Structures are given as C-alpha cells and as structure tokens.
Amino acid sequence: MKKLMNKVDDVVVQSLAGLEAAHPGLVKLHPSVKAVLRGDAPKAKVAVISGGGSGHEPLHGGYVGYGMLDAACPGEVFTSPTPDQMYEAAKAVEGGKGVLFIVKNYTGDVMNFQMAADMLSGEGVNVAQVVIDDDVAVQDSLYTAGRRGVGGTVLAEKIVGAKAEAGGSLEEVKALCEKVNSQVRSMGMALTPCTVPAAGKPTFTLADDEMEIGIGIHGEPGRQRMKLQSAKEIVEMMAKAIVDDLPFKAGDEVLAFVNGMGGTPQMELYLAYNDLASYLREKGIVIARSLVGNYITSLEMQGFSITLLKLDDELKALWDAPVETAGLRWGR
Amino acid sequence: MKKLMNKVDDVVVQSLAGLEAAHPGLVKLHPSVKAVLRGDAPKAKVAVISGGGSGHEPLHGGYVGYGMLDAACPGEVFTSPTPDQMYEAAKAVEGGKGVLFIVKNYTGDVMNFQMAADMLSGEGVNVAQVVIDDDVAVQDSLYTAGRRGVGGTVLAEKIVGAKAEAGGSLEEVKALCEKVNSQVRSMGMALTPCTVPAAGKPTFTLADDEMEIGIGIHGEPGRQRMKLQSAKEIVEMMAKAIVDDLPFKAGDEVLAFVNGMGGTPQMELYLAYNDLASYLREKGIVIARSLVGNYITSLEMQGFSITLLKLDDELKALWDAPVETAGLRWGR
Amino acid sequence: MNLDVQGMLKAIDAIGTTLEAHKDYLTDLDSAIGDADHGINMNRGFTKVREKVSQGTYGDLGAILKDVAMTLMSSVGGASGPLYGTFFMRMSMKLAGLQAADASSLAAAMEEGLKGIVALGKAQLEDKTMVDALSPAVEALKKAAGTGASLTEALEAAVLAAQAGMESTVPLVARKGRASYLGKRSVGHQDPGATSTYLILSTLLMSLKEVA
Amino acid sequence: MNLDVQGMLKAIDAIGTTLEAHKDYLTDLDSAIGDADHGINMNRGFTKVREKVSQGTYGDLGAILKDVAMTLMSSVGGASGPLYGTFFMRMSMKLAGLQAADASSLAAAMEEGLKGIVALGKAQLEDKTMVDALSPAVEALKKAAGTGASLTEALEAAVLAAQAGMESTVPLVARKGRASYLGKRSVGHQDPGATSTYLILSTLLMSLKEVA
Numbered sequence A, B: 001m002k003k004l005m006n007k008v009d010d011v012v013v014q015s016l017a018g019l020e021a022a023h024p025g026l027v028k029l030h031p032s033v034k035a036v037l038r039g040d041a042p043k044a045k046v047a048v049i050s051g052g053g054s055g056h057e058p059l060h061g062g063y064v065g066y067g068m069l070d071a072a073c074p075g076e077v078f079t080s081p082t083p084d085q086m087y088e089a090a091k092a093v094e095g096g097k098g099v100l101f102i103v104k105n106y107t108g109d110v111m112n113f114q115m116a117a118d119m120l121s122g123e124g125v126n127v128a129q130v131v132i133d134d135d136v137a138v139q140d141s142l143y144t145a146g147r148r149g150v151g152g153t154v155l156a157e158k159i160v161g162a163k164a165e166a167g168g169s170l171e172e173v174k175a176l177c178e179k180v181n182s183q184v185r186s187m188g189m190a191l192t193p194c195t196v197p198a199a200g201k202p203t204f205t206l207a208d209d210e211m212e213i214g215i216g217i218h219g220e221p222g223r224q225r226m227k228l229q230s231a232k233e234i235v236e237m238m239a240k241a242i243v244d245d246l247p248f249k250a251g252d253e254v255l256a257f258v259n260g261m262g263g264t265p266q267m268e269l270y271l272a273y274n275d276l277a278s279y280l281r282e283k284g285i286v287i288a289r290s291l292v293g294n295y296i297t298s299l300e301m302q303g304f305s306i307t308l309l310k311l312d313d314e315l316k317a318l319w320d321a322p323v324e325t326a327g328l329r330w331g332r
Numbered sequence C, D: 001m002n003l004d005v006q007g008m009l010k011a012i013d014a015i016g017t018t019l020e021a022h023k024d025y026l027t028d029l030d031s032a033i034g035d036a037d038h039g040i041n042m043n044r045g046f047t048k049v050r051e052k053v054s055q056g057t058y059g060d061l062g063a064i065l066k067d068v069a070m071t072l073m074s075s076v077g078g079a080s081g082p083l084y085g086t087f088f089m090r091m092s093m094k095l096a097g098l099q100a101a102d103a104s105s106l107a108a109a110m111e112e113g114l115k116g117i118v119a120l121g122k123a124q125l126e127d128k129t130m131v132d133a134l135s136p137a138v139e140a141l142k143k144a145a146g147t148g149a150s151l152t153e154a155l156e157a158a159v160l161a162a163q164a165g166m167e168s169t170v171p172l173v174a175r176k177g178r179a180s181y182l183g184k185r186s187v188g189h190q191d192p193g194a195t196s197t198y199l200i201l202s203t204l205l206m207s208l209k210e211v212a
Ligand SMILES: Nc1ncnc2c1ncn2[C@@H]1O[C@H](COP(=O)(O)OP(=O)(O)O)[C@@H](O)[C@H]1O
Pocket: A078, A079, A080, A107, A108, A109, C030, C034, C035, C037, C038, C041, C042, C077, C078, C079, C080, C081, C083, C117, C120, C121, C122, C123, C128, C129, C130, C131, C176, C177, C178, C191, C192, C193, C194
C-alpha cells in the first residue's frame, strides 16, 4: 500500500484538518465530532446536511459552503458515520428552519442517519431525509437493499443547496431533492481496485486486461467482470443502461456528468465525455449542462462513472446559481 | 496499460474534442492545428498563450478562458508542441496588443516556442516570452538546461492572465510573469510511475516500499530514490528544499499550492497540505492563499508537488481576480 | 454457573480480544462481497468498548450492556454499528437491574436483541446477514433454557447453531446490505456479519467456561 | 557513386523503416533518462516525412530536404523536432539546386546542419546529446572527403565515428535536454538522440550501398 499518510488511524482526521487549514472562513471543523461545518453557519435557512464514509473526496466535505451543504459528516474510510456526528452537526448549523439529510442508499448510512433523525426529532428539530439511489448497475427489488446512491448525490447536493440558499422551505427543499433523485441515473466502472488504508491491500484484483462494470464507490466489486474494451464501447454500454432505465428520450435536456473514480487522469475523462456526447447526440438527447472531473471518488481507484440528470428550467437555474465550496465553485 | 481510450494515436485529439464539447462557448478548438482557443477570442488585450506536452491536464487547455489563457497548444503526450501550433494559435487569438508566450523550461518547449516567436515577429506581431523554471529539484547551472518549469506555471498563468484581462500592456504583463517566476519555487515526488499511451509501459518502476523524490511532470525518473516515508517527513523534506532555495523567510506571505500528480486522491493531498501548513507555521511563514488539487499532472502518476509563491498586495489582488476556465474558476 | 457482572466484563474483554485477532479475517470476508471494513469496524468498536467498560463500576448487567451499546453506536458506523448497537441496547433493557443471568434470562434478552436487529435492518432468514447466525442461536438458546439446561449447556447449543447458521450463508445470494449489490456473485462467500456474530457468541461461551 | 535525387528519396524511405523498427528501442533509451518518447517522436515524424516526399516530384536534393525539414518541424515536437528540423533545413540550403552530392558536398551540408543544431541547442561535445554522434561523424566525413574518398568510403568513416560517438555517451553526465535533470543518475545510459543520429547515418550508408 502506497499512500501519503502518517498513521493509518489518522488519515481521516488529518485530511479534514488540511481541508479546514486550506479553506479558512469557508469551512470549520466541529469541535467535538468529525464534521465539516459551513464557516458562516448557522444561517436562517434550511440546513442541508450530508455525510457518509470517507474516501470519496471532494464528497461531502468539499461541498460545504455557500449554495450547497451546511455540514458534512465523514465516517472512517468507506464506513458510514455514526449518529452522534449527524446529531451534533445538525445542532451546530441548524438555523431554525429545519434540517434536510441527504443520504446515499447504503444500509449503514440509512440506519445511522435514521437514528440521528430520531434523536433530533425527539428534541423538536424539524428533520426531513431523502435517500439517493441512482445506480442502475444494481437490480432493484422490494426484497433487497435497493440501488446505491452514487453520482446523482453530487448533483442533488448542488441543486438542493441552491434552493435552500434561496430560502426554500424544508418541504420545498425535500420535494426538490426527491425530484432530482427521481430524474437522475448513474453507472460506474473500474480499471483498477483501491486500497482501504486500514485494510492495507486492494479490495479485489483485476488482471491486466480486465475491468469491473457496475462498481459502486466503496471499492466493492461490481456486477460483472469483462475484458477491457475501448472507451467508446464502455461508454456506450454504460450510457445505454442509464438511458434505457429512466428512460431518457429524444429531445430531453440533460446534465451529463463524467466522474473520475480518483486515479483516472482528466485526459481520459474528457475522452470518455467525448464518446458520451456522441452517443447522446445520436439518441437526440441534448446536453444542456455538463460536469467532468473527480467529484465522487473511491480513493485512488482508476475508472469512471456516468450520471445523467434530466433537466427543466427550474433545475437549470438552480444548477447555474452561485456556489462556493472547496470542490465546486462558480458565480462568486 | 489500462486506459480509457480508443486508438493510442487519438488520445490527445479525442480528449480535446471532449474538452470543447463539455465547455461550449468557453473554449473552441482551432480548425486546423491542435490548439484550444478562448471562445470569445480575439479580444483587444494582450494574448496570453501557453502550451506543452499533453498529459498534464488541466494544464494548459483547462486554463483557457476569462482571466487566464487566450490559447493553449498541446503537443503529443509529454512531447512539446510544434511551432506551427503556437503560430496559428497566436494568429487566431491575437488582438493587436501583442502576445505573451508562457513557456515551461524544457529544451523542446523553449526551442519550439522560439521558432514560433521568430515566425510571428517576422510578420510584425509583437511577441514576448517568459520561461518558467521553478523546480528546485534540479541543480541549476549555466552549463545545463536549467531548472524545469512545473507548478509555478499554473500560478503564473492565473496571475498574468488576470493582468492581461485588466488591460496590462505586453511589457507590464511580461514583467509580471518574470516577477512571479522569480518568487515561486516547487518540488515534486512520485509514489508510482505513469505510462505514456504510445509507449505502453511505465517509464520507470518502483518497489512497493520506494518513492522517487524530485520528479518532474513527464514521468521521468527523479533525482533520488528512497524508502517510502511518512507524509510529514516527505512534506518537510520537500518544503525545506523550497524554503531554503528562495529563501522564504519568517513573516513572508505565501500562496501554498499542493498539487496532485493525477493518481493521488484528494484525501491524501489535504493530508499533505495539513503537514505543509504545520511546517510553514513553525517557520513563521504565513499562508495567505492556498490551492489543493490536481492542477498540473503526469497522467495517472501517484504523487504530489509543493509550490510556494511569495505574495504581495499586487499578486494577491490578481490571484483573487475573477477567472473562468474549465480547470480554475471563481468570481464568475 | 450464571453470567454475573464480573463474568460479563470478562466476556466483553474476551470478545474484544477475539475480534482483534480476527480483524483481518473478517475484513477479508468483507472484501469478497462488501467494502473490506467489517473487521476494522468491529475491532475499532470493541477497542473503544474495552476502554469504556474498564473505566466504569457496574452494579448490574444492563448498565454494562448499555455502555457497550452506546459505544458501538458512536464508534463503529457502517451497517454493523447500528445493528450491534441496537442488539446490545435491547439486551441491556431486558437485563436492567439483574446481577446475573441464567439461560432463560439470557435467552429472553438475546431474543429481544434479535428483534431490534430485525426491526432496524428488515433482514429475513436466508438474506445472508448476521440474522442467519443470530436467529438460530437464539432459537437454540431458548429451547435449551426451556428444557432446564444450564447456561453453558444452553450457550453450547446456541454456538453450534450460530456456526451452522454462519456456514449456511455461503451458498446464499445476498439480499440485504452491501453484498446484495453483487447479486449472484455473492454466492460462495461467507457473510462477514454472520461470522462476527458467531465469534461473539463462541467467545462468550469460552469465557464463561473458563470462569466455571 | 554519388547521392542523387532517387538515392536520396530511397535513403529517406529507408531511414523511416529503420526508425519504425527501432521505435521501442529508442523509447526505452529515453525512458531511462528522459520521458519515454524519442522513438515515438522520430517514428511519427518520419512517417509523415515518407508520406510527404512520396507525393512530391523533386528536381534537386535541396527541395527534398526542405520538405523533410518542414515536416519534421511540424510533426515531431519535443527537443528532437526542432533540432533535426534545423539540421535538414540547413542541409537543404547547402544542397539547393544540386542533382547529386559527392562526399565533399555532403560533408559541407552536414557540417552546416551540425552548426544549426549547435546554434539552436547550445550543446557542446560530451553534453550527452546527438551532437556527440553527429560532430565526430561530420569530422570524419570531411576528413575522408578531403583525401578524395568516395561517398560510400567517406560515409563508412562517418558511421564508424557516429557509432563511437554514440557509445561514448554512456558514461557521460548529461548537461543538456531532459536527461540533465537526472544529474549523475544519467551515467550508464546511452543517449537516445545520439542513437537516432547513428541510425540515420548508418541507414543512409546502407541505402547508398544497395543502390551501388
Ligand atoms: N439489513 C441488514 N440486516 C442485518 N444485517 C445486516 C444488514 N445489512 C448488513 N448487515 C450485516 O452487516 C455486515 C456488514 O457490516 P460492515 O461491513 O461493518 O458494514 P458496511 O456494510 O456498512 O460496510 C454484513 O456482513 C451483514 O451481516
């Protein structure tokens, strides 16, 4: 295992300290639990809070700031945070207009956030939750854990954050988040595995000519192992699964998001984006907004994911609204 | 070799096509040579142009746009572009107030830009050049190729671009670029090598417990191979070399830039930043601005570089000025 | 021989030792069908638990298990944190005020703990989770207690049932937790959570036998 | 046997073949002390050169070499692009209007080409660059031409000198180009540019001999 680190047990805490040091004013760490708070919190607005295992940076700590999250609760690497983190973070940033938890659909995340919500509700805080489950690689069923929350989470946090910043009520913000979740679909793949620092070795192995299709963001194996193919073939396979699922139709306007898993260079991400743009053009689907880069990662994994979000005027305006975070910034 | 690509020979062109597709309006490709042009060029301002081998994305194509570069000329992976690219790019974006070439100090880049400058001067275009050479890992001497241009290039492009956007004359913009270069120092290291697509195999190999210190950005071996150490030890070794070189002194205000080589996750970069911030604090050096992320990379190499730029009010204001590019954006 | 306050403290310490020794094993199991952290999670949690209970003075079993539960809840994270947290919390409620537990009071407490896990995680038998080890163990415990078996005898039956339950997860397709994302690819691997449940119960038994 | 237009076109084609065959070899040399692209660069350049000259009709040597130079300049990039570009450009100026070159006119042209490389790259002997192969080759060519040697005899001497020069780069510390960043670690490796220079000259000789 080759990582820039000091002690295995300290990677999350020291990285958070670096985030705070690099962005003074923008974010501050909670004094007692692991949580990244907006520098100017609490504000008289709905507090939008997310969290999950670490190792997906810039998600979520990098999205704390104006127009996006009020707080982020990072767990250990790939491990859901604990309820006290969400509870304390909410207490610290809540401004009297309620709290929205944006939760990625993993058993651990869902249960831990639920417990925090119960604790807060018990104290009279108005808490709503939306669970993001956009990963089409996972077969959905009433009897399973359902689909994972992946790339759509970034888009939901941006759009919902803009609505909260603009003064949306908890009901409005929650409804918007559900709308985003209902219109967004994703799929990921890996060229290489990644190594959880505390585990010290890769979570799976791949031969030199193999790839994993349908991976999540936790270094977990995907649904299928295949021979490596061209970028165009890979993109088409993933894009087709996404387009067919919603389904996205000719004439639809979308936000096209090509996300790197952490170890894939930008050159390859833009190359994949080029193939995605061609594919969507052929289908008559119109790319109205785009995002290309490392936004929801799996440590140093090589690979990428594609996310498509169906847009309308409301979503476009909220996407374009100013945002100022460590990981996403425009308009200020 | 595991890469998202179609044909080895097409990686640069297809990635550029993706950049253009993802940022319509912001950038456009030159119709006949490989060059990324500002969408709204030519403007009545000094045209700031850079370029160099590909594989360092977002450098330079990702820095084309408002407040930074007017054009970027990418060569093949890790190979300087050819003079016709710079010549045509300059012709396309030049707005009558002259052209500044920002050149990283590599024999090939220097010679190719020089030829383009000669061609342009021959046609009456006012061309100035500044060569960036900030890499303290390289022993400098009159009899060698001198120091490489690395991380300082990103900062120079931002600051100089802001000055040009504000209407600075060619002489002013050039002088500013020289000032930035004289006040900036960098050093890099690698945990893993990278693979030039056309070569198909890594440029060097490292044992599981080894690192290369003093690498450049072209997958070339560094000055020294060492046993892997803690992030703190690595950061201190690199920071000391940088601080001693200028030298940076107690009370100096700096921009601290921790740059990922492409394959290192953000978690590790912020962890390294945390160690850098502690080191500088001890020395009494004040971090007034910071930048953490993948800004000048070596394909999928794991590793990072540290750059320190000594700031004054002029540089701070220009750093803070609005910029809108694919790779760096704030204030609009 | 019943399980008294001293015995419970000793057992918890022993469970910590076992989970530390099996950290890599559990993590490897979780690599195959999860995200390679179950051993790390459990070890982190029980390291904190040992720290916590070693500092307290306890007059009843419920108080110990409440501290165990709260500590797991705020240090494990993941799916197993709330699940084991709830398990011990529900047990602590049943054992509140008791200085010692016999087979039937332990059986009643564990049954309550299992109900908590099911209420939270909604797993059924054969979903390939810790429930596949815990549920038959609780059944066996209850049954043995009903026939007047001693605590160690009853726990022996429970551990055997847990082991069989753990092993029964190998051929199953996961329907809950992270392993469910793998669909059919989860077949052939033993569930990490069922394994940690077995380890916890068997260590409790061994610790009890040593005291006896 | 002098080098006429047909012979030059044939030689250029042969050089292209040689560089293609040695692409990986040159790139490997450049991996050790550079950035792993010299073979790729030279092959890309000469592939374009072959395309270009195969389309032209040429009346003199200068016109051919001018196309070679311009094509290299706009397709190779890196350090070797402008250096070889200048080399052929300067040669083309010396050979402009000539239908064929004998030993002394080739020597004069190559000397002019070498001057171009030195003017641009400022390398001296023993800096561990292509100059270490080219400079002794030009000396040998001039000397042989001065004693009335035939073109092939003179080129034989030049190729031997280039080979010795190329090999002499192994123990040197690089002072120019990318290899210079390695300082003492560049010792023990043969310079890629000196190697491509040797390959170009030896292929020219072989091509000439085949015609003869
Ligand atoms: N819904 C559920 N009900 C019961 N047990 C579950 C459920 N989901 C997961 N588990 C158990 O949790 C174990 C995984 O725990 P752990 O790896 O610590 O958490 P995570 O899956 O969040 O990484 C699984 O092996 C399984 O036994």
